[in-house]
Structures are given as structure tokens and as C-alpha cells.
Amino acid sequence: EPEVTQTPSHQVTQMGQEVILRCVPISNHLYFYWYRQILGQKVEFLVSFYNNEISEKSEIFDDQFSVERPDGSNFTLKIRSTKLEDSAMYFCASSARTVRGDTQYFGPGTRLTVL
Amino acid sequence: AQSVAQPEDQVNVAEGNPLTVKCTYSVSGNPYLFWYVQYPNRGLQFLLKYITGDNLVKGSYGFEAEFNKSQTSFHLKKPSALVSDSALYFCAVRDMNRDDKIIFGKGTRLHILP
Numbered sequence: 001e002p003e004v005t006q007t008p009s010h011q012v013t014q015m016g017q018e019v020i021l022r023c024v025p026i027s028n029h030l031y032f033y034w035y036r037q038i039l040g041q042k043v044e045f046l047v048s049f050y051n052n053e054i055s056e057k058s059e060i061f062d063d064q065f066s067v068e069r070p071d072g073s074n075f076t077l078k079i080r081s082t083k084l085e086d087s088a089m090y091f092c093a094s095s096a097r098t099v100r101g102d103t104q105y106f107g108p109g110t111r112l113t114v115l
Numbered sequence: 116a117q118s119v120a121q122p123e124d125q126v127n128v129a130e131g132n133p134l135t136v137k138c139t140y141s142v143s144g145n146p147y148l149f150w151y152v153q154y155p156n157r158g159l160q161f162l163l164k165y166i167t168g169d170n171l172v173k174g175s176y177g178f179e180a181e182f183n184k185s186q187t188s189f190h191l192k193k194p195s196a197l198v199s200d201s202a203l204y205f206c207a208v209r210d211m212n213r214d215d216k217i218i219f220g221k222g223t224r225l226h227i228l229p
Contacts, residue, residue: 004158031215043159043205045216056215091158103149104217108158 002026004107006092012113013082021077021110023092032075033093033104034067036060043091049075082114117142119208119220127226128196136191136223138206147209148189149217150180154202162204165189166211176200196227 005024013019025032034046047057049067066078075094079086089109095102118141128134140146150162163174170182180191189206206220
């Protein structure tokens, strides 16, 4: 069964450094998403992406964040200058957006630790 | 604004007994409703969804959920719990006419006692 994959599984970085989190969505999916889950808190939407542009973003997704689909398979989330409060589990998701509605399928997550 | 409430932080059920994990929602339009499960150190795994049609939807691992429009609820159920069902369960909603994003509840930890 096709799955969303994410790398790395755990990323440790120093405050102020740039990080890039990588995702490979399910191959025939057209809609891509990033969510995050701060430890002990609920899963929060960051951004959705379709047709090579952002279709929706939350208040969390400020100028420090960017997303890109650099090729036909990868979908990346970049944080330009990490802050301590960016420490969280980051989930990538993808959906096909079928006529009857879409299910978003999630990857296993990348745990980001900012020191 | 969309929101999801899961009133129980934890639910304890003896193995073999029926289980219910509660969820209520609020959206301005018609809802898409989802249940996801998260096992330790794993991602969010899709269990089931309600889009339209029959109010009782069946999903993976013997789980089912009942959509109740008047009570704006979407409780997750299983007739006979297994120890392996122990995990963190998230209810989620999307406004089908508006947004891309899914709004998650805070999660309910299900603990099945052997």
C-alpha cells in the first residue's frame, strides 16, 4: 500500500539555523500539506500546496517558513531561522482530492529539536 | 470557525468490552469528519471518514463511527476492544465547502486493560 515517507525521522539543530524537512507524498496525489504537533498538544495545520503554489496557510506559517516541490516527487518544508518554539513533530500529508472528498494520508513525521 | 472537542483525555476499557471515544464538532458548512490513530513513535494513521450517506461508517481494525447531525457528534466505537487498540485517537473535521485544512481535536488516549 502506498505511503507518505518523511526524512529525517529526527533532526536536531541550533537556534537560528536553517532546516529542511523532506517528504515524498503518495505518487498520484496532487494536494500536499504540512502539520505540526508540539509535544503534548494537538496537531495544527501549517500549509496546503497545490499546483505549485500555496493554497492555504495558517497564522503559524510566517515568513520564516517556506514550502517547495523541487521535483516530481519531493515536497519540502524549510524553516529559515529556527526558534526554540519550533521544536515539534512535523507531519507531511497528501491527498488525491477525489470527487467524493479527500482523505489526507500522513507520513510518520520528523521530530525537530531546536537547542 | 471550525473546532473539534474530545471531552475525554483518557478512556480505559477492559479487553473484550465495547469502547466509545467521544467527539463533537463545529463547522459553518457541511463537514467531512475523520478519525486518525497514533501509535507510539508513529505517524497519524487514517481509520475512517464520513463524507455523506449512511450515518454509520465502518473503518479499519473493526472500528466504526456514527455521524449524528443534530448532536454534531461523531463518536468512535468498537464492539470488542483489543489490547492492541491502545493508542492515541484523534477526531478531525474539514469544512467541505471552504478550507483545505483539517482541524484536529486534542486527542483521547485509549487504554485497553488485559
